[in-house]
Structure formats: structure tokens, C-alpha cells
Amino acid sequence: MTIVCGGMRYAVCMKTRELERIFKAFANARRLSILSYLKRRKSATVGEIAEHIRLSFKSTSKHLIILRSAGILQFEQSSLEMHYRISGELPPEVRTLLSIL
Secondary structure, eight states: OHHHHHHHHHHHHHHHHHHHHHHHHHSSHHHHHHHHHHHHHSOEEHHHHHHHHTOOHHHHHHHHHHHHHTTSEEEEEETTEEEEEEOSSOOHHHHHHHHHO
């Protein structure tokens, strides 16, 4: 019984860490702007996103990496351009947060 309880506790910790990473990704005005933009556009390049949020290409890329590492965004490389979009496989909690934007 103790082992099963320990296993359940580990699962809760993993869930908590995953949610923490997601909430940290949402906790930035620039990243919220990116998500709102991608929600409307469906897909955009780093340059298009940078222009929309009025931020340098390099800074925009850093924000996109955070969103991607949280599992919120997916990307596709086409030639030299990276096209980002909101992931189609999001947990319900993340979908709820995105619906607010």
C-alpha cells in the first residue's frame, strides 16, 4: 500500500510540475500576445510574430521556445523559416486558459 501511495504521489508531483511550467509560460504579457495572435492566425513565422508584438526576432524566439517547451506550441520548419502554431494536443486546462484570450 505504501508503494502504491508513493506512486500516486509521484504522479501528482509530475502533474504539478507540468502545470507549473504551463502557468509560467502564460505568465508573460508578450507570450499572451503571441498566443492571442496565433489563435487568430492559426500559423505564423517568427518574423511575423516579432513584427506583431513589436519585439526583436531574437527576443521573440526566446518567448517561442518557452511556449514550445511547455507543449503549448508546435513548429514546422520550411526552408529557413519556422512556422509556429498552437498545439492540437493540449490538456483541457490549457485549452481553457487559451479560450480566455
